[in-house]
Amino acid sequence: DQMNPILEVEALDVRYGPVRAVRGISFGLSTGGITALLGANGAGKSSTLMAIAGVVPVTSGRVTLFGHTTTKSTPDAIVRSGVGICPEGRRIFASLTVEENLIVAGTALATSPVAAKRRDEMMERFPILGERRRQLAGLLSGGEQQMLAVARALMGAPRLLLMDEPSLGLAPQMVDTIFSIIEELQNEGISILLVEQNAALALEVASHAVVMANGEIAGQGAPSDLASDELLKSAYLAA
Numbered sequence: 001d002q003m004n005p006i007l008e009v010e011a012l013d014v015r016y017g018p019v020r021a022v023r024g025i026s027f028g029l030s031t032g033g034i035t036a037l038l039g040a041n042g043a044g045k046s047s048t049l050m051a052i053a054g055v056v057p058v059t060s061g062r063v064t065l066f067g068h069t070t071t072k073s074t075p076d077a078i079v080r081s082g083v084g085i086c087p088e089g090r091r092i093f094a095s096l097t098v099e100e101n102l103i104v105a106g107t108a109l110a111t112s113p114v115a116a117k118r119r120d121e122m123m124e125r126f127p128i129l130g131e132r133r134r135q136l137a138g139l140l141s142g143g144e145q146q147m148l149a150v151a152r153a154l155m156g157a158p159r160l161l162l163m164d165e166p167s168l169g170l171a172p173q174m175v176d177t178i179f180s181i182i183e184e185l186q187n188e189g190i191s192i193l194l195v196e197q198n199a200a201l202a203l204e205v206a207s208h209a210v211v212m213a214n215g216e217i218a219g220q221g222a223p224s225d226l227a228s229d230e231l232l233k234s235a236y237l238a239a
């Protein structure tokens with residue numbers, strides 16, 4: 001792992017029929033840290049994340065995870081290789097309980113004793129989920145559902161976490177909570193690729209930022225350089 005970066009994206013193209021959503025972008029993540037993927041609505045951030053996750057097919061280019069080419073890998077193979085996914089909109093199972101959501105995730109990712117141990121760890125890490133373990137997930141608040149989505153992604157003990165707009169639709173206090181969780185995970189050594197609408201907030205926690213506009217990379221660098229940069233402003237106005 002010292003030699004291999006966590007993630008390399010090379011000349012990635014994602015098309016939906018005639019729509020070229022991602023246009024030959026290249027970037028990489030080295031071990032540890034939070035990389036923010038920023039840009040206006042429709043810039044291609046989610047498509048990039050979902051192509052890395054194997055959920056959306058790669059039209060051309062290459063994705064390398066932990067030193068292995070995964071361009072054509074299935075999402076389950078990618079998750080089992082050590083990638084956790086927190087999709088946009090959380091996508092938890094509303095009609096299952098909190099605990100059942102974690103059981104479903106764990107079943108595919110670990111032997112049952114390991115999965116049971118990780119479930120207990122999640123209940124400790126997120127006490128509110130512990131308190132509500134037998135409640136239907138659909139009855140949780142938005143922030144609690146996001147915690148559940150994070151807990152579910154952690155069931156596979158990932159080395160890389162892909163997060164799509166974790167703060168979307170949450171009350172400000174809950175946004176703070178979610179961001180402290182993101183920082184905590186980073187401190188534990190998990191690398192994070194964070195797509196975030198709230199650029200200011202993302203730049204506060206990120207160690208590196210990649211800015212997309214119209215399917216391309218408009219720029220990248222240290223958050224301290226980008227925060228004051230015109231680039232970011234224009235990327236957000238581009239849409």
Ligand code: ATP
Pocket residue numbers: 016019020021039040041042043044045046047048
């Ligand atoms: P948002 O924050 O709105 O999700 P984004 O930066 O994540 O924006 P994408 O969701 O990746 O951008 O979308 C990039 C482009 O691809 C947009 O023009 C979008 O309309 C288009 N697009 C996304 N998904 C599909 C799809 N399934 N079929 C057709 N076009 C799509």
